[in-house]
Amino acid sequence: MKKLVLVLTLLMITSAFAQVETSTPRSYAIPQFYFNALNFAGDMTQGESRVDIYIQVPYEYLQFVKEGDYYVANYEITVNVSTLKGKYVTEKAWTQKVVADNFDQTISRAFWDISQAFLNLPFGDYKITVQVMDLDTKRGFKKEGIVSVRNFAKNPITISDLMMVSSVKSENGIRTIIPNVSNTVTSAENKNFYLFFEVYNNTDVSDSINITYKITKIKKRKKEQLTVHNGTTSEFIKPGKNSIILEIKEPQLGFGD
Structure with missing residues (x-):
């Protein structure tokens, strides 16, 4: 064993x-968003493994606009990967559309949107920079973290x-x-x-x-x-x-x- x-x-x-x-939408006293970068083996491609990036954005951060019976928000996510010395490695960007059933959901800390991205990277340590920007207000926030990409076939x-x-x-x-x-x-x-x-x-x-x-x-x-x-x-x-x-x-x- x-x-x-x-x-x-x-x-x-x-x-x-x-x-x-809270009755005040987009209260920036709370964290604007969270993200995690986690290393998994993926398909065990020679010399690299997979990084899963998860981003959680509270509804309270977003600007919702009423469309018919619903409230809609759109935001953009940009994930940048660089070496610890600052050398560019890769970047990925996409947009998210969020639909809330009612106004109360748009200002509640109990609701959030989760998105994800998957990247195959060579073994080593990387800096992950994530930027989230609301497409209506153009307000954006940025966070950084470090991830170690490991060789899962080593042992x-x-x-x-x-x-x-x-x-x-x-x-x-x-x-x-x-x-x-x-x-x-x-x-x-x-x-x-x-x-x-x-x-x-x-x-x-x-x-x-x-x-x-x-x-x-x-x-x-x-x-x-x-x-x-x-x-x-x-x-x-x-x-x-x-x-x-x-x-x-x-x-x-x-x-x-």
Whole structure:
């Protein structure tokens, strides 16, 4: 049996913040958008692997215009990839159309739009720059992050980046996940949540793995990390790619400083 260790650092917020609505649209006191860049093996092309980029834009940030019975907003996303020294690698841009059923949705923090892009990149470290611009107001915001693109065939057993999941739906035996791009959880009753990741078995033998996971909380005021939850589970993996959805049960995250 092989052993894997997962370490997850969470940004934890109270449920009150997650559910509050505001009467003033496009309040820039909250984050204008979130994005994650996660590394997966992809099709295991020689010398490169896949980066999945997820962008979550709150409705509150967007300018909606009433069209018939609905409210419509349009915004543009530009993803730029460069080396850590600033050399251009690639860029991808697209537009998103968002349709809200009523005005209350357009100013609610409970509604957001999620989009994604997939890029195959050579092994190495990259800076990802994401810009979101509302096409009506022309107001834009930019965020940056670093992603390491790894060789998942290098060792007998390797693991992708971890994705936090907002919800898991099952229909006709097929499970669908919705990513939690903000990497936040609420304090309400310390509810269960999920992680998605892939394990790559680069041998020709099926095996069981023992997964040990640890959740740490960053205390910004004291500049320290605190382990708030840990656990162990086992998974059976076949040769090749194995997709795993791990449920973190009764996490008891212990909110507050």
